[in-house]
Amino acid sequence: MLSSRAAKFLAVGVVVAGTLVAETKKEFHFTVGPRAGVSVMNPYGSISVKPSTNRAVVVNAILHSDKVEVDNNQSGNRVDIQSHLLPGADADSGRVDYEILVPPDANVTLHCSTGSLRAERLHGDVNLEGADATVDVRDVSNAHVHVKTMNGNVNLDNIQNGHVEVDSLSGDVTMKSVNGPLVQVVSTSGKIFYIGDFGNSGEYRLTSHSGDIEATIPEWTAADVSARSVKGEVHDDIPLLPKNHVWFPVDKGRAFAGTMGRMAVSSTVVLRSFSGKIHLRKRSEKQ
Amino acid sequence: MNCVELEQSLAEVDDGSSAEQRAHLRACPACSALVKELNSIIEAAANLQAADEPSPRVWNSIEIALRKEGLIRPQRPPISSFGARWGAVRWLVPAAAMLLLSLGLYLHQQQTPNQFAVHEVTAPAAVVKTPDLNDDELMQVVAENAPAMKIQYAENLRQVNQSIRDAQGLVQESPNDEDARSLLMVAYEQKAMLFQLAMDRSLQ
Numbered sequence: 226m227l228s229s230r231a232a233k234f235l236a237v238g239v240v241v242a243g244t245l246v247a248e249t250k251k252e253f254h255f256t257v258g259p260r261a262g263v264s265v266m267n268p269y270g271s272i273s274v275k276p277s278t279n280r281a282v283v284v285n286a287i288l289h290s291d292k293v294e295v296d297n298n299q300s301g302n303r304v305d306i307q308s309h310l311l312p313g314a315d316a317d318s319g320r321v322d323y324e325i326l327v328p329p330d331a332n333v334t335l336h337c338s339t340g341s342l343r344a345e346r347l348h349g350d351v352n353l354e355g356a357d358a359t360v361d362v363r364d365v366s367n368a369h370v371h372v373k374t375m376n377g378n379v380n381l382d383n384i385q386n387g388h389v390e391v392d393s394l395s396g397d398v399t400m401k402s403v404n405g406p407l408v409q410v411v412s413t414s415g416k417i418f419y420i421g422d423f424g425n426s427g428e429y430r431l432t433s434h435s436g437d438i439e440a441t442i443p444e445w446t447a448a449d450v451s452a453r454s455v456k457g458e459v460h461d462d463i464p465l466l467p468k469n470h471v472w473f474p475v476d477k478g479r480a481f482a483g484t485m486g487r488m489a490v491s492s493t494v495v496l497r498s499f500s501g502k503i504h505l506r507k508r509s510e511k512q
Numbered sequence: 513m514n515c516v517e518l519e520q521s522l523a524e525v526d527d528g529s530s531a532e533q534r535a536h537l538r539a540c541p542a543c544s545a546l547v548k549e550l551n552s553i554i555e556a557a558a559n560l561q562a563a564d565e566p567s568p569r570v571w572n573s574i575e576i577a578l579r580k581e582g583l584i585r586p587q588r589p590p591i592s593s594f595g596a597r598w599g600a601v602r603w604l605v606p607a608a609a610m611l612l613l614s615l616g617l618y619l620h621q622q623q624t625p626n627q628f629a630v631h632e633v634t635a636p637a638a639v640v641k642t643p644d645l646n647d648d649e650l651m652q653v654v655a656e657n658a659p660a661m662k663i664q665y666a667e668n669l670r671q672v673n674q675s676i677r678d679a680q681g682l683v684q685e686s687p688n689d690e691d692a693r694s695l696l697m698v699a700y701e702q703k704a705m706l707f708q709l710a711m712d713r714s715l716q
Binding site for chain 1: 658660661664665667668671672675678679682691692694695698699701702705706708709710712
């Protein structure tokens with residue numbers, strides 16, 4: 226007869242074994258050429274994309290039940306992966322978690338309703354869409370980054386030399402060291418945080434309806450800056466050389482416009498909100 | 513007979529009292545007012561003193577210009593005519609028509625900036641291609657395909673509709689404010705994105 230301790234261990238073992246049996250791991254391999262297209266559509270679960278060391282696309286999928294299957298297809302230089310929900314699937318049983326390796330120059334498109342979307346160390350275009358998925362993109366250079374999200378928070382870190390376009394309804398958007406010829410972020414109620422230097426002689430447009438906009442930049446940043454909030458407050462911690470000619474009324478506390486930095490003006494920064502607060506903060510040495 | 517045909521018939525020295533013309537003038541206040549204006553010009557012109565009348569060279573120049581523009585056609589064999597009744601001042605008719613047309617164009621151009629601004633305000637709605645769904649249908653799609661997210665979609669829909677209303681109010685207050693129009697465009701695009709996310713989910 227088993228002791229109570231042994232019985233407990235056995236019970237735990239049965240439960241764990243049951244879980245492992247319910248989960249299925251699948252792996253797919255594809256060989257692609259330069260600038261391949263890789264698309265993943267996954268209603269429930271996470272998708273993580275990292276660079277591979279060769280021209281292979283490697284897909285590792287963990288299926289959480291038999292109520293979902295992974296459809297995969299390669300057509301020329303394009304790979305499509307889709308989580309196919311079977312009858313009776315829900316957010317738990319239909320969940321699939323992907324870890325995908327792609328050539329660094331691949332163009333990646335990820336769709337997810339809930340879960341997380343992550344891409345790092347790539348220099349192909351990255352398109353991420355998720356209603357409630359959190360988005361994390363880091364270390365992407367010389368490529369475009371497009372993000373659409375309803376609720377999910379967006380985090381962009383070290384994105385260089387590409388077009389960055391983020392549309393978020395209520396998710397917060399945080400950007401650290403994001404520079405490029407065009408950086409455009411639109412939010413309805415989500416907050417927008419920018420920590421960087423508005424470099425690359427780019428155009429930076431941060432727009433929200435009610436979300437606050439906060440840009441933390443070094444004092445030496447060279448840019449033409451204009452900020453305006455129709456109903457919210459506007460604060461500027463960095464001295465600006467006022468512009469002589471501004472087409473909108475520069476009401477103190479509601480708008481400011483001017484040039485900053487001692488170097489030749491390079492970037493254009495436009496901060497707009499209907500009722501959110503806009504704050505241009507000076508970055509301390511520690512940041 | 514429509515308005516264009518009526519104006520042409522006046523220039524062709526048709527009798528303004530023909531049955532067709534009378535029928536149109538009864539039904540068309542604009543043409544009726546035009547004929548009334550022309551008559552008043554004729555009456556005023558009839559009162560010009562001989563000394564005030566321009567030299568024949570002036571009339572010749574006007575005639576040449578009007579013929580070039582096709583406003584004067586060769587006279588038809590007499591029909592008891594508008595021109596016969598109006599006599600020597602009949603050249604004033606097309607000139608008056610030109611003057612009225614020019615005045616109308618001028619007034620239209622004066623109004624154009626605001627109308628353009630208004631039109632530009634409405635442009636975002638036309639430019640942004642929202643799926644052919646209204647809000648109720650969107651929520652129905654979400655309820656069928658992503659019931660667990662119904663509350664989140666409803667809240668985001670409420671926020672984006674509020675942002676559209678706020679931006680519309682701003683544009684109405686300041687139609688020439690580029691930021692206002694931009695905020696309205698952005699609000700519509702955000703709503704379009706919400707629909708698109710819901711539709712993508714339904715396709716999945």
